[in-house]
Amino acid sequence: MGKDYLVNERWIDALTAHLQAGHLSRRDFVKRATVLGLSAPAISAILVACGGSSEKATSTTAPSTGGTSATPTSGGVTINQNVTPTAASGSGSAVAALSPTAAAPTGAAGGAVKFSRQVDAENLDPVIQDGNINIWVFMSIYDQLIRVDEKGIDLLPGLATDWSVSADNLTYTFNIREGVKYSDGSDLKMEDITWSIERARDTKESPWNFTLVQVKDVQAPDDKTIVITLNQPWSPFLSDISMFNSSIVSKAFADKVGVAALVDQCMGTGPFALKDWKKAEAMTLVKNAHYWETGLPLLDQITLTVVPDVNAQILQLQGGEVDGVIGQGDVPFNRIADLEKDPKLQVIKSLSTYNNFMVLQTQHTPLDDVDVRQALNYATDKQAIIKTILFGVAEESNSFMPNGSLFWNADQVAYPFDLDKAKEAIGKSKSPNGFDIEIQTRSGNDQQSAIATVIKDMWSKINVNVTISPLEATVQRQNYRDEKFAIQITGWTNDIIDPDEIVSYAILPESTNNYHTGWIDQHAIDLANQGRTEHDPDKRRAIYYEIQQIHRDAAPWVYLYVVPYVDALSKKVQGFFHHPMGQFDFRKTSIES
Numbered sequence: 118m119g120k121d122y123l124v125n126e127r128w129i130d131a132l133t134a135h136l137q138a139g140h141l142s143r144r145d146f147v148k149r150a151t152v153l154g155l156s157a158p159a160i161s162a163i164l165v166a167c168g169g170s171s172e173k174a175t176s177t178t179a180p181s182t183g184g185t186s187a188t189p190t191s192g193g194v195t196i197n198q199n200v201t202p203t204a205a206s207g208s209g210s211a212v213a214a215l216s217p218t219a220a221a222p223t224g225a226a227g228g229a230v231k232f233s234r235q236v237d238a239e240n241l242d243p244v245i246q247d248g249n250i251n252i253w254v255f256m257s258i259y260d261q262l263i264r265v266d267e268k269g270i271d272l273l274p275g276l277a278t279d280w281s282v283s284a285d286n287l288t289y290t291f292n293i294r295e296g297v298k299y300s301d302g303s304d305l306k307m308e309d310i311t312w313s314i315e316r317a318r319d320t321k322e323s324p325w326n327f328t329l330v331q332v333k334d335v336q337a338p339d340d341k342t343i344v345i346t347l348n349q350p351w352s353p354f355l356s357d358i359s360m361f362n363s364s365i366v367s368k369a370f371a372d373k374v375g376v377a378a379l380v381d382q383c384m385g386t387g388p389f390a391l392k393d394w395k396k397a398e399a400m401t402l403v404k405n406a407h408y409w410e411t412g413l414p415l416l417d418q419i420t421l422t423v424v425p426d427v428n429a430q431i432l433q434l435q436g437g438e439v440d441g442v443i444g445q446g447d448v449p450f451n452r453i454a455d456l457e458k459d460p461k462l463q464v465i466k467s468l469s470t471y472n473n474f475m476v477l478q479t480q481h482t483p484l485d486d487v488d489v490r491q492a493l494n495y496a497t498d499k500q501a502i503i504k505t506i507l508f509g510v511a512e513e514s515n516s517f518m519p520n521g522s523l524f525w526n527a528d529q530v531a532y533p534f535d536l537d538k539a540k541e542a543i544g545k546s547k548s549p550n551g552f553d554i555e556i557q558t559r560s561g562n563d564q565q566s567a568i569a570t571v572i573k574d575m576w577s578k579i580n581v582n583v584t585i586s587p588l589e590a591t592v593q594r595q596n597y598r599d600e601k602f603a604i605q606i607t608g609w610t611n612d613i614i615d616p617d618e619i620v621s622y623a624i625l626p627e628s629t630n631n632y633h634t635g636w637i638d639q640h641a642i643d644l645a646n647q648g649r650t651e652h653d654p655d656k657r658r659a660i661y662y663e664i665q666q667i668h669r670d671a672a673p674w675v676y677l678y679v680v681p682y683v684d685a686l687s688k689k690v691q692g693f694f695h696h697p698m699g700q701f702d703f704r705k706t707s708i709e710s
Contacts, residue, residue, distance in 0.1 A: 133146075133163055133167065134268045134270055136163075136167055137167055142527060143164055146160075146163075146164070147160055147164075150163070222412065222413065222415055222692055222704075222705040222707070223691065223692065223707075224415050224691040224692050224705070224706070224707025224708075224709075225415070225707055225709075225710075226412075226415045226707070227415070227416075227417055228415075228416055228417060228418075228707065228708040228710065229416065229417055229418035229419070229420070229708070230416060230418075230419055230420070230440040230441070230690060230706065230708050231419075231420040231422060231438075231439045231440050232419065232420070232421055232422070232439060232440060232441040232442070232443045233421075233422045233423070233424045233430050233433060233434070233439045233441070233442050233443075233447075234250070234421055234422070234423060234424070234442075234443060234444040234447060235423070235424065235425050235426075235427065235430065235444060235447050235561060235562070235590075236250050236423070236425070236444070236559075236590045237250065237396060237397050237398075237400070237421075237423040238250050238251045238254050238255075238394075238400065239251060239591065239594075240380045240381075241254070241255045241258070241379070241380060241381060241382075241383050241391070242379040242380045243255060243259060243317070243361050243362050243363075243364040243366070244316055244317050244320050244323045244325070244362050244379075245320060245322050245323050245324075245380075246380075247324045247325075247598070247629075248594060249445050249610060249699055250444075250445070252361050252612065252699065252700060253444075253445075253699055253700045253701050254400065254402075254421065254701070255361070255364070255383065255385075256361055256364075256387070256700035256701070256702075257387055257388055257389045257402060257419075257700070257701065257702075257703050257704075258300075258383045258385040258387045258389055258390060258391060258402070259361075259364035259365060259366065259383070259385035259386070259387050260275050260276050260297075260364065260365055260385060260386045260387050261275050261276065261358065261359050261360070261361070261363050261364055261365065262275055262276050262277040262280075262291055262293075262310070262343070262358055262359070262363065262365070263275050263277060263280075263355060263358055263359040264359060265359055265613070265614055265696070265697075265698050267694070267696065267697075267702075268697070269468070269470075269614060269696070269697030269698060270614065272355055272356065272359055272614070274294075275359070276293060276294055276297060276305070276310070276365060276386065277291035277292060277293055277294065277343070278292050278293070278294050279291075279292050280292065280355075285350070286347075286350035286351075286652070287346060287347050287349070287350060288344060288345070288346050288347075289344070289345045289346075289347075289354065289355070289358075290342065290343075290344050291342070291343040291344075291345070292341060292342060293305075293307070293310070293341050293342065293343060294409060295341060296409065297386050297409045298386065298407035298409070299367050299370070299384050299385065299386055299407065300384065300385065300386075300387075300389075300390035300405040300406075300407060300408075301367075301370075301384060302407055303367065303369065305365070305386055306340075306368070306369075307337030307339075307340055307341075307342075307343065308337065308368055309365055309366065309367055309368045309369075310335075310337065310343050310365055311335045311336070311337055311343070312366075312368045312371075313363070313364065313365045313366050313368070314329065314332065314335050314345070314358075314363060315332075315335055316366075316376075317329055317362045317363055318330070318332050323362065324622075324628060324629050325360070325362040325628075326362075327621045327625065327627065327628045328353075328357040328360055328362060328363075328613075328617070328618065328621070329357065329358075329362075329363070331347045331348045331349055331351040331354070331649075332345060332346075332347060332348075333346045333347055333348045334346040345358075349650060350650060350652065351649060351650065352615070352617075352648070352649055352650060352651060352652050352657065353613070353615035353616075353617035353618075353649060356613040356614050356615035356617070357613060357615070357617065357618075359613055359614075360612050360613050360618065361612055361700075364385065365385070365386065366379065366383075366384065366385065367384040367385070370382075370384035371384075381394060381396075386405075386407075386408070386409065387405065387408070388404070388405055388408045388410070388413055388414040388703065388704045389402040389403065389404060389405055389414060389419065389703065390402065390403055390404075390405050392418075397423055398422070398423055399420055399421060399422045399423065400420070400421045401418065401419070401420050401421075402418065402419040402420075402421070402703075403417065403418050403419075404416060404417050404418070410704065413704045413705065414703060414704045414705070414706070415692070415704070415705060415706060415707040416703060416706055416707065416708065419703055419706075422439065424439075425560075425561045425590075426561055427447065427449055427561065427562075427563055430442045430447065431449075431452060431456070431685075434456075434462065434685055434687070435459065435461075435462070437461075437687070440686060440687045440689065440690050440708065441684060441685060441686035441687060441690055441693070442684065442685045442686075443684045443685075443686075443693075443695070443701065444684075445471065445608065445610070445682070445699075446562065446564055446608070446680075446683075447684075448464070448683040448684065448685045449563050449564060450506065450507045450508045450510050450511075450564065450680075450683070451506075451508060451563075453508065453510065453683065454508070456685050460688075461687060461688055462685060462686065462687060462688060463685070463686050463687075463688050463690075464683065464684070464685050464686075465682075465683070465684045465685075465686065465693065465695070466510070466681040466682070466683050467681055467682040467683075467684070467695040467697075468681060468682075468697050469519075469610065469679070469680065469681050469682045469695075469697060469699070470519035470521070470522055470609075470610050470611040470679075470697060470698070470699070471519070471608055471609075471610050471679060471680050471681070471682060471699075472514055472517070472518070472519040472520070472608060472609045472610070472676075472678075472679050473514070473606070473607075473608040473677045473678050473679070473680065474514065474517070474606075474607065474608070474609075474674045474675060474676050474677050475556070475572075475604050475605065475606050475607070475674060475675040475677065476597075476602075476604065476605050476607055476632055476633065476634050476673070476674055477490055477493070477603070477604055477634060477636075477672075477673055477674065477675065478600060478602055478603050478604070478633075478634060478635065479634050479635050479636040479673050480600070480634075480635035481603070482547070482548075483546070483547065483548040483552045483554070484554075484603060484604075486546045486547050486548065487671060487672060488542045488543065488545055488546035488547075489542070489543065489546045489547070489548055489552075490671070490672035490673065490675075491532070491542045491672045492539045492540075492542035492543040492546065492579055492581075493539075493576065493581070493672075493675055494532035494539075494672050494675050494676070495532055495533070495534070495535045495536070495538045495539035495542060496534075496536060496539035496575055496576050496578060496579050496581070497532070497534065497572060497575060497576075497675055497677075498534040498575055499513050499514075499531075499534065499676075499677055499678060500513065500534065501534075501571070501575075502568060502571060502572075502677065502678065503678055505571070506564065506567045506568060506571065507564075507678065507680065510680060510681065510683070511678040511679065511680045512678060512679045512680075513531060513676075513677075513678055513679075514531070514676040514677055514678050514679050515527075515529050515530070515531035515669070515676060516529055516665045516668070516669065516676065517609075517619065517623050517665065517668050517674060517676070518616060518619055518620075518661070518665060519609065519610070519611055519619075519679055520679040521679075522611055522614075522616065522619075523614060523615060523616055524616050524657060524658050524661035524662070525616075525665075526661075526662045526665050526666075529662070529665055529666065529669060531676065532669075532672075532676070536578055536579070539578075539579045540579055543579045543580070543581075550580060551579065551580025551581050551582065552580075552581060552582070553581075553582045553583075553584065554581060554582070554583055554584070554603050554604060555583070555584045555585075555586050555602070555603045555604065556569045556572065556573075556583055556584070556585050556586070556603070556604045556605070556606065557586050557588055557593055557596060557602050557603075557604070557605045557606075558585060558586070558587050558588070558593070558605075558606055559587070559588065559589075559590050559593050559606075560587040560588055560589050560590070560593075561587075561590075565606045566585070566587065568606055568677070569583070569585045569606060570585065573585060593605065597633055598633065600630065600633050600635065609622075610698065610699040611697075611698060611699075612698055612699065613698070614698075616648070616661055617648070617649055620645050620648065620661065620664060621645065623668065624638075624641050624642060624645045624664060624668070625642060625645055625646075626642070631673065632673075632674075634673040634674070636671060636673035638667055638668075638671060640667065641664050641667045641668065644660050644663055644664050644667075645664060647660055648660040648661055648664070682695040682699070689708055689709040690706065690707075690708055690709075691706070691707045691708070691709065692705040692706045692707050693706050694706070
């Protein structure tokens with residue numbers, strides 16, 4: 118299908134899988150494939166090959182996992198199954214060992230790479246941190262019992278080779294991979310798993326303990342089995358256990374250095390180990406010589422340098438000082454075309470769940486007024502932002518759930534750009550004459566700065582006077598956690614394939630005070646809890662569609678757009694993979710000498 122297909126082969130395969138699974142309509146597939154850079158003939162060829170109706174499926178049927186047979190299935194635990202077998206599926210369910218779907222590595226082993234990021238990690242403790250700048254790194258250091266496949270659809274074995282679920286959906290039995298070692302050569306023990314999961318559940322400071330709230334008991338009946346018992350059937354449990362906060366940490370190491378030291382010291386079974394970290398300067402990862410996947414990883418060393426200025430990042434890449442600019446929005450969209458013309462470089466656009474929006478602090482005037490919040494939504498011209506700032510490399514967002522994710526409602530009506538409706542809404546609000554408001558952005562982030570500048574002009578049409586406050590990244594994030602902001606431009610990426618994570622984070626006040634907006638809706642809360650215990654896919658879909666409508670109407674966010682991950686690399690770098698769930702997968706990355 119041409120050069121563009123070769124560059125994005127795994128991403129187009131993933132996108133095609135979403136189309137075939139019914140998560141995307143043919144229309145939405147075309148939009149996403151275009152954003153990822155696939156040519157019109159290639160898109161047409163895929164649509165012809167897939168066949169079927171152009172209408173989005175309203176129901177999906179998962180492969181049966183019923184019965185007690187341990188015969189391997191062909192696709193792991195599929196997202197269509199909502200990652201939980203139903204009690205009606207038989208006396209018990211089993212998922213047998215499967216090989217990851219990724220192609221075998223083709224690059225040479227050895228060598229070192231240097232990648233730059235605008236922002237350094239803050240905290241490498243999987244349990245208590247809350248930022249992608251951390252997660253996307255330590256996912257190369259730690260493993261989980263279950264992992265998400267490269268397409269972002271299936272659950273595959275990780276430290277567990279297979280698992281089974283009791284008929285009442287309360288007991289999960291995991292068979293643990295033999296011979297797994299930590300990067301210091303010590304053996305993985307069952308107490309590491311029980312301790313890690315219990316700590317993830319019980320740590321009050323964790324913003325993610327809601328994912329394991331129904332875990333009643335974690336036991337190791339022998340040296341190769343883990344049994345987890347739930348308080349009640351929990352539809353997203355297998356997906357939840359694949360999340361980063363359920364990473365398995367060496368208990369012996371934690372006892373030695375102290376749990377508090379896990380913020381900057383690590384001991385995992387993943388493909389890489391933390392060698393050195395000079396905060397705000399560089400982090401060095403080295404190959405875990407004891408890693409359990411034969412022949413992986415390929416690289417001996419990865420250095421992640423911190424370069425806050427995007428122009429300096431690009432110059433270093435063009436000059437060969439670094440091998441890539443990677444991250445969440447590090448590559449400016451206005452530079453993509455020029456970078457693609459450089460014969461020494463490659464720009465990789467990857468399938469993502471990267472939803473961008475503005476969060477509104479609803480606990481204080483004037484944003485405690487729904488009419489004001491709706492006015493701001495109507496006054497925001499998202500298509501103009503996508504065209505002028507993102508150069509068309511984006512899709513408009515219509516929900517707090519990322520486009521294309523499980524139970525995202527593609528048919529929900531987004532707020533149109535309508536100044537008449539914006540003026541009408543502000544006119545009937547408690548601030549009919551307008552108001553002053555601050556938008557906090559990340560200093561050095563040209564994209565956030567440009568968006569804030571455009572929005573300042575847009576909102577001035579309804580007498581909203583915007584002050585833009587660029588803040589150092591750590592200050593901006595701390596203000597977000599402390600709820601010391603009126604409006605921030607931010608984004609979200611899913612970490613699991615079930616909607617429970619984003620729904621809990623945005624709807625349930627006990628997790629993060631509803632994404633730190635303070636907006637609370639009791640009916641939405643009740644629905645969110647129903648969605649966690651409901652196993653029927655059609656009923657879950659109806660629940661999550663209603664939640665999305667409530668959130669849309671209440672407008673605690675201004676939805677903006679969804680963009681692919683964009684990474685710029687030297688052509689010497691091969692096998693780089695930016696997972697749909699966001700983390701960097703460096704296992705098969707290599708560098709030409």
